[in-house]
Amino acid sequence: MISLSLLKATFFLGLITALTACGAYDVAELKEKTIDTTSYSGAVAEEYRKFVTFEADQMMDWQDAGYFAAKALKVLDDPTAAQPENYKNWNIDQQFVDDLEVGQGRLRIAMRLISPEEGAVNLAKAITSFDCWVEQAEEGWQIDHIAACQTSFNDALGDLEQQKNIKITDAGEATVRLVVHHDLDKSYPHSDDLVLIQSFASKGWDDLQLHVHVVGHTDRSGTDEHNKKLSVSRALAVVNAIKSTWPGEYTFSIEGLGETTPAVATSDGVPDVRNRRTEAEVTLSIEPEFPSIETAIR
Structure with missing residues (x-):
């Protein structure tokens, strides 16, 4: 058997x-x-x-x-x-x-x-x-x-x-760097640079979590105190531009560095459009990393 x-x-x-x-x-x-x-x-x-x-x-x-x-x-x-x-x-x-x-x-x-x-x-x-x-x-x-x-x-x-x-990080996030420029003593970004922000916002990524860290800068014309305030104002203007076009959830933090970190070295008092900039590092993630909107200003 x-x-x-x-x-x-x-x-x-x-x-x-x-x-x-x-x-x-x-x-x-x-x-x-x-x-x-x-x-x-x-x-x-x-x-x-x-x-x-x-x-x-x-x-x-x-x-x-x-x-x-x-x-x-x-x-x-x-x-x-x-x-x-x-x-x-x-x-x-x-x-x-x-x-x-x-x-x-x-x-x-x-x-x-x-x-x-x-x-x-x-x-x-x-x-x-x-x-x-x-x-x-x-x-x-x-x-x-x-x-x-x-x-x-x-x-x-x-x-x-x-x-x-x-840039895709080991944490499973993606970072994108946006740089916009400003007219002398103005906070709002150049119109050409607004197109860059609008283009980013229209990519269909609004189901993702977004965090943006925005750093405003000035050139070396103007006083230190004035430029510090102006750089913060520029950062806020860029955040508002992103907020007005981004349809999904987001959090943000801002920082104003005044004239302390120029993109191009110049003498004091010299205006230069390359230094009148705001840099935004945008982080996109699939998992809900940011449960609420919090703003930090340094």
Whole structure:
């Protein structure tokens, strides 16, 4: 008589064999697929194809190759399926978790701020190299492979940062720097610079939390006391300009430095438009970091 345990073992062996066969079909289909790499879905699928080919042909890891081949084929049918793996769903040793947590947060904000149309190639590389990083971290022993995937991920995000002129922090936030200028002894920004603020506010990011730290400056014409007050007034004017155009939630802090930190060194009393500026560092985050509006003036 065949034992129950033997029957179970035979069943699971058959199941694994069937799943592996399905994965092999997906790998073969992906390898033979004609992919338009100029589209976002095509760029993602092509990056997965490189990864799948490596896993199948060099590492003989047909299970993971099949998994990511199926994912690539799904992306070709539905571009919204181009989503990174959640590393928490993988059996990953604790030594790799902190770095993956940082990477996941950075990728999350990048995907929110940068549309597929704007950054197709680099977004594709960021998503697929993160998945590569997750897969290699679960295996846990090929340290050079883990490092290579992590490096590819960071390089792709770095290219996206450069492309969009943003900085993505390890806290999963994005910072954008805005600089506006002012006429002599005036608080309101130049009209050309107001367009910059309006353009930022119209990007469709209003579901994100926004914090802006605004620092006003003056040139070296005028007294120290006058310039200190003027720099604060300029910072407030820029905050009001942002408030009038930004449709979402926000917090802000302001600072007026007077003539103490010129962009260009000049003699005392010399007016210079390059020094009549207000600098705003805007921080965007997905999680609600700022529950209420608070203003700090230094």
